[in-house]
Amino acid sequence: MNESLLTFFTYFVLAAFVGFEVISKVPTILHTPLMSGSNAIHGIILVGALLIAAGAHTPLSIALGFVAVLLATINVVGGFVVTDRMLEMFRPRTPGGERERGR
Amino acid sequence: MTIATALIYLLAAVLFIFGLRFLSSPRSARRGNWVAAAGMALAVGWTVVLLWPSFTAAGATICAVGFVLGAIIGTVGARMVKMTAMPQMVAMFNGVGGGAAALVAVSELLGLHGARPALQSGFPSVFAIVVGGVSFAGSGIAFAKLQELMTGTPITYPGQQAVNALLGLLILGLCVLVLGVTGAPPVFVALLLLALVFGVAFVLPIGGADMPVVISLLNACTGLAVAASGFVVGNFALVVAGTLVGASGTLLTKLMSDAMGRSLANILFGAFGRPREGVGLAADGDRTVRSGSAEDIATMLAYSRRVIIVPGYGLAVAQAQHVVRELADQLERRGVEVQYAIHPVAGRMPGHMNVLLAEANVPYEQLKEMDEINDEFKQTDVALVVGANDVVNPAARNQPGSPIYGMPILNVDQAQHIVFLKRSMRPGFAGIDNELLYDPKTVMLFGDARESLTKLVAAVKTA
Numbered sequence: 153m154n155e156s157l158l159t160f161f162t163y164f165v166l167a168a169f170v171g172f173e174v175i176s177k178v179p180t181i182l183h184t185p186l187m188s189g190s191n192a193i194h195g196i197i198l199v200g201a202l203l204i205a206a207g208a209h210t211p212l213s214i215a216l217g218f219v220a221v222l223l224a225t226i227n228v229v230g231g232f233v234v235t236d237r238m239l240e241m242f243r244p245r246t247p248g249g250e251r252e253r254g255r
Numbered sequence: 256m257t258i259a260t261a262l263i264y265l266l267a268a269v270l271f272i273f274g275l276r277f278l279s280s281p282r283s284a285r286r287g288n289w290v291a292a293a294g295m296a297l298a299v300g301w302t303v304v305l306l307w308p309s310f311t312a313a314g315a316t317i318c319a320v321g322f323v324l325g326a327i328i329g330t331v332g333a334r335m336v337k338m339t340a341m342p343q344m345v346a347m348f349n350g351v352g353g354g355a356a357a358l359v360a361v362s363e364l365l366g367l368h369g370a371r372p373a374l375q376s377g378f379p380s381v382f383a384i385v386v387g388g389v390s391f392a393g394s395g396i397a398f399a400k401l402q403e404l405m406t407g408t409p410i411t412y413p414g415q416q417a418v419n420a421l422l423g424l425l426i427l428g429l430c431v432l433v434l435g436v437t438g439a440p441p442v443f444v445a446l447l448l449l450a451l452v453f454g455v456a457f458v459l460p461i462g463g464a465d466m467p468v469v470i471s472l473l474n475a476c477t478g479l480a481v482a483a484s485g486f487v488v489g490n491f492a493l494v495v496a497g498t499l500v501g502a503s504g505t506l507l508t509k510l511m512s513d514a515m516g517r518s519l520a521n522i523l524f525g526a527f528g529r530p531r532e533g534v535g536l537a538a539d540g541d542r543t544v545r546s547g548s549a550e551d552i553a554t555m556l557a558y559s560r561r562v563i564i565v566p567g568y569g570l571a572v573a574q575a576q577h578v579v580r581e582l583a584d585q586l587e588r589r590g591v592e593v594q595y596a597i598h599p600v601a602g603r604m605p606g607h608m609n610v611l612l613a614e615a616n617v618p619y620e621q622l623k624e625m626d627e628i629n630d631e632f633k634q635t636d637v638a639l640v641v642g643a644n645d646v647v648n649p650a651a652r653n654q655p656g657s658p659i660y661g662m663p664i665l666n667v668d669q670a671q672h673i674v675f676l677k678r679s680m681r682p683g684f685a686g687i688d689n690e691l692l693y694d695p696k697t698v699m700l701f702g703d704a705r706e707s708l709t710k711l712v713a714a715v716k717t718a
Contacts, residue, residue: 157486160486160489160491160494163494163495163498164482164494167482167494167495167498167499167502168501168502171502171503171506172502172503172505172506174275174276175275175276175279175507176279176506178507179281180599180606180624181597181605181606181609182281182284182606183467183507183510183514183604183606184341184345184467184605184606185606186275186507187345187471187474187507188341188345189274189275189278189284189288189291190275190278190474190499190503190507191348191477191500192291192292192295193271193275193291193295194352194474194477194478194496194500195295195348195352196271196295196481196492196493196496196497197352197355197484197493198355199299199302199492199493200355200356200359200484200485200493201321201355201358201359202302202306203306203359203488204362204363204488205317205321206309206310206311208313208317209311209313209314213362213365216358216361216362217314217317217318217321219321219358220321220355220358220359220362221321221322222321222324222328223351223352223354224351224352224355225321225322225325225326225329226325226328226351227329227348227349227352227355228295228299228329229326229329229330230333230347231345232288232289232291232292232295233334234332234333234341236285236288236289237333237341238610239285240285241609241610241613241614
């Protein structure tokens, strides 16, 4: 096992602990937005997709790279936008008044 | 990796962690989403800067076109989708992420031109291919079930477990083949195809009502697949972000199944070995259902002191959230105290009802969580159940054989009167009969929830 692999493995284990700790107490109403938000975060695969697509030169690698970038971008952009739309609904309203939107 | 790159990816990871933290609290949730998005923009933006000198002409084109096209599809999809269809949209966004993770690994293996990969890159590669593929196909089936492109009831057939076990073994065998013998493309392409088949087979026997938990689980899976891809391409941003999602997603999956009062194993494998309950109502021929007119029910509501509205998926499909608030407004105008009882898994996702009702400007204070309101049904004149079924089914309390036995339910049966707005006598998502519909103190109003509520609003005005 070489050193960089060991380093990566360390990141992996530590990140797993952080992931468990960071969302310890979540009210039920936020389960869906939280799932959706974390769904957007794994859209980081876009970075991986860009890495393989950047140097593409054969038809096969071009096709693969294109689909990977496309799918990953849908994951990232769609994920954050849809989460924001859900959370928009939780916006506190102005006291006594109705929101102008959503009627 | 240069110091600048390391620091920027680290900053992105920190932003993801803060994003998740903020997302766990109602007050900061929206900000949390944007914090995470900022982290993402940073990581992706810097990656483009890094790659700038090495882009081939074709590479630059596919990256630009893929990104623009993906951004358009993602934005339009997320903006246009109805609030009711949110769950399946999340499933789809999750699935494509899993697909991308699998493709990244496939592409790395292709680069070896058939040589056997070293274990340290080969293992994460096959992991990303299998888990990413399962997530992609499984999310697709979850989407189809929720979108009602296919039946929401569990699909089982004799020997299904054997077939699934065989699929699992085949996948394992191919993994060993890739790692130990050859990295020839046909082998890992077959591996990807089998993973897709397995994803379908895995989700088919799970009922539509359990889809939220499945989507959450697949979300965690995609996270892990992304982390594995990070090992493959040697990028720690992928490892850290993917693992964060994998871990928090696993915990969230557990929280969700806890809210349903079930174990994860029961949700995933519950359809096996359970004798299918007779869904038919034929055996209960002697029991009668009392169906009332909108006017009768409106009178009953208008002269109550206290009404609790129990919304369910029927409210969501009928887009009835605005009308239900109108009814509540009318009742309050007459001095009736109105509250909403929100079951943790009402609708098809936890929080689904809160989101819908918030859209219709229902005041937060009227939305009560189950534990908060369950003792109040005893002193309630009318419980108005709008398109909910399983979450008020007393079978969860008193029929140990029932598939929903043990799930916490709303104590609607303790109210003085119960009104069900339902489309038909069709059982709920869990596919089981509800005793409460035959209760002497229950009145049914059949029809689309929105139409029924509109009639009620009109009738309350004149009552």
